[in-house]
Amino acid sequence: MSSNDIIVSLDIGTSKVRAIIGEMNDGAINIIGVGSADSEGIRKGAIVDIDQTVKSIRSAVEHAERMVGIQISDVYVGIQGNHIGLQTNHGVVAVSNEDREIGEEDIERVLQAAKVVALPPEREIINLVPKQYLVDGLEGISDPRGMIGVRLEVEATIVTGAKTAIHNLMRCVEKAGLRISGVILLSLASGMMSLTKDERSIGTVLADIGAGSCTIAVFEQGGLAAVSSLPIGGEFVTNDIAYGLRTQTEHAEKFKLKYGCASAADAADDVKFKVMRMGTNLEKEFTQRDLASIIEPRMQEIFQLIRQEVRRLGYGDKVNGYVLTGGAAALPGTVALAQAELEATVRVALPDYIGVKDSAYSSGVGMIQYVSKFMGAKGAGAMKKASSRKASSPATSKPGMFERIKNMFNEFI
Ligand SMILES: Nc1ncnc2c1ncn2[C@@H]1O[C@H](COP(=O)(O)OP(=O)(O)OP(=O)(O)O)[C@@H](O)[C@H]1O
């Protein structure tokens, strides 16, 4: 197996860091390793403590390495957050070949041209997603390779982010001893995995409800049209449970995962559990219905906020349905509750691979699919036999961070 057959994704979330190892086999993807670690140092999706985040990354990566018996050296890193912005841009070039046949190099040049955009100094481009190509004014071309023409144009969506957030994320990954093959907007990756082609074209909202943040991405006409991030998620539900049952957050989280249900009406009165009350050594018994009556209003609020945000983005009436991912969407009863609050069709998307059939893995698995499809797994998350990581000193063997970011963006199509 060559190193290019392996792609490793890293999803650094508020509650968990997840490393997923994908193996390419004649175009098919196998998920061969998964590692996750509790995330320390992230609040509401943003890095607040570099050292803690580095530890969590190392721990998730080592976990995945042990599972597969390889050493991970290169990773694709997911990014999200309220600093992400989208804009559209247009690039034009003259076809260079004498015979006017459009080649790889013309596409590369037109994409470079589409990247020329005035950005405030504190922002930079993360991804460039071509929406359509035009050849001599003829619209709607998805792949102009091999076509004949004089003038090649592209309409592209540019994903930008705050430099500070991007650099901090990259710094953490590098401090964990890993090389970054690319940075990918998690919504793009999740959209790839979770939505059908039809859903991407008709106007669908993908909501990734994590622990500390909820990322909303609107897809229409085949691509990403809007993104937004709200500081809400499963952590709020856990905190409500901790208050409601007067217990510690970690116990509240366990009860939520074991007995949680989004709808009080569907919860059972005969499913009971004992809770150690905070500040005492007394236990009190609660039913699943008690628990659900704490969870339900918070989940309703989360979906009301999602709906409001979709309206604010200007897609209130244009949305045909919602697809949910993220760990918090795994709570039983969520689909029915979301359907009632959003007044639209709702489904939960989860990866269809053994070992990662959980909506919390959608973005990580999506990244592997995205890389294999759109980036040709260039410089894919290579694996190396033990000892190589320490042998190549990150400080001396690599170009500076800024140079690498620039190189990396050049690869992005
Ligand atoms: N089966 C389940 N039932 C209810 N909640 C769940 C379940 N599985 C996971 N969760 C909740 O999902 C949240 C974690 O989701 P996820 O792993 O997608 O978040 P994250 O990526 O770490 O955070 P974020 O994306 O907000 O930065 C936690 O609040 C957890 O309690």
Ligand SMILES: [Mg+2]
């Ligand atoms: Mg997440």
